[in-house]
Amino acid sequence: MSKADEMFEKLGYKKYGPEYNLVCYYVRYTPEGEKEEICFNDRTFAAFIEGHYSYIYCNELKAITQKCKELGWLNE
Numbered sequence: 001m002s003k004a005d006e007m008f009e010k011l012g013y014k015k016y017g018p019e020y021n022l023v024c025y026y027v028r029y030t031p032e033g034e035k036e037e038i039c040f041n042d043r044t045f046a047a048f049i050e051g052h053y054s055y056i057y058c059n060e061l062k063a064i065t066q067k068c069k070e071l072g073w074l075n076e
Contacts, residue, residue: 002066002067002070003066003070004063004067004069004070007062007063007066008026008038008063008067011028011059011060011063012028013026013027013036013038014026014027014028017040021041022039022040022041023040023041023042023071024039024040025037025038025039025040026038026039034049034050035049036048036049037049038064040067040068040071045064045067045068047060
């Protein structure tokens with residue numbers, strides 16, 4: 001498991017992919033049962049709650065940045 005995968009797991013996300021033309025994506029459910037997703041594809045990422053764009057919190061941004069590094073999308 002990569003460092004980013006561990007970071008997302010600590011935030012309650014489960015990793016899926018690659019599938020649906022995505023490099024990978026992470027999913028978790030809110031206490032209200034809403035599905036939250038963070039998807040990575042072609043040097044982009046997006047965050048959704050029930051199919052709508054959502055806010056990115058700093059702890060999620062750290063995990064996203066780590067994943068982008070692991071995918072080689074960021075120059076050090």
